[in-house]
Amino acid sequence: MDIDISCPNCGQIDFVQSVPALHAGGVSTSYGTNLYSGIGVSSAGLVPVIGTATVERTHTTALARSLAREPSQQPSGRLTVVGLLLLLPALILLAPAIGAIVMTHPQARTLGTWIGALFMVVVVAIPGSLVMGAVIARDLHNAKIRRGRPRAHTVWQAGFYCHRCGVAYWPHSPAPNVPARQPFTPPQFRWFVWNAGGYNNV
Numbered sequence: 707m708d709i710d711i712s713c714p715n716c717g718q719i720d721f722v723q724s725v726p727a728l729h730a731g732g733v734s735t736s737y738g739t740n741l742y743s744g745i746g747v748s749s750a751g752l753v754p755v756i757g758t759a760t761v762e763r764t765h766t767t768a769l770a771r772s773l774a775r776e777p778s779q780q781p782s783g784r785l786t787v788v789g790l791l792l793l794l795p796a797l798i799l800l801a802p803a804i805g806a807i808v809m810t811h812p813q814a815r816t817l818g819t820w821i822g823a824l825f826m827v828v829v830v831a832i833p834g835s836l837v838m839g840a841v842i843a844r845d846l847h848n849a850k851i852r853r854g855r856p857r858a859h860t861v862w863q864a865g866f867y868c869h870r871c872g873v874a875y876w877p878h879s880p881a882p883n884v885p886a887r888q889p890f891t892p893p894q895f896r897w898f899v900w901n902a903g904g905y906n907n908v
């Protein structure tokens with residue numbers, strides 16, 4: 707099967723490149739050293755920690771980014787550690803709170819007993835709970851990107867870009883509702899790819 711990959715705008719193929727090749731050429735990685743600061747747990751309690759770490763940075767050209775296959779993922783690893791650390795004080799307060807409830811005779815327990823015992827636990831748990839809520843939101847966002855990836859990839863990898871005209875197009879339709887041989891601006895091209903992956907409302 708012969709596929710005409712020429713640009714639907716200028717009809718030429720000399721400045722035409724497939725979108726995956728363009729993307730690979732527009733993304734590079736470098737390594738460097740970053741200063742980090744945070745909070746650590748020691749026998750003396752929470753202590754500030756400062757150090758250096760080797761980091762990997764990804765550089766993407768504006769064109770490669772405008773033709774991105776999917777939205778960027780939101781890392782949640784570090785935030786999970788922060789959230790769990792923030793929940794630690796609440797966990798420590800939980801034992802005496804349970805103790806206070808257990809020590810009260812069942813028939814002597816009132817609503818005040820419960821509120822008095824658990825109030826501080828709940829208050830102290832609020833910051834950690836908020837952070838963990840953000841972690842869950844990020845994980846759901848990332849899971850949605852992973853779920854849509856195969857469909858988005860099918861549409862994305864079939865695309866071509868003409869550097870003369872600045873338009874992206876599909877020589878043949880890779881999926882239903884994706885028109886073939888029609889010039890699109892990079893944002894329009896990305897809309898079709900992200901729509902296939904279900905990302906447009908992410």
Ligand SMILES: [Zn+2]
Pocket residue numbers: 713714715716717718868869870871872
């Ligand atoms: Zn062209």
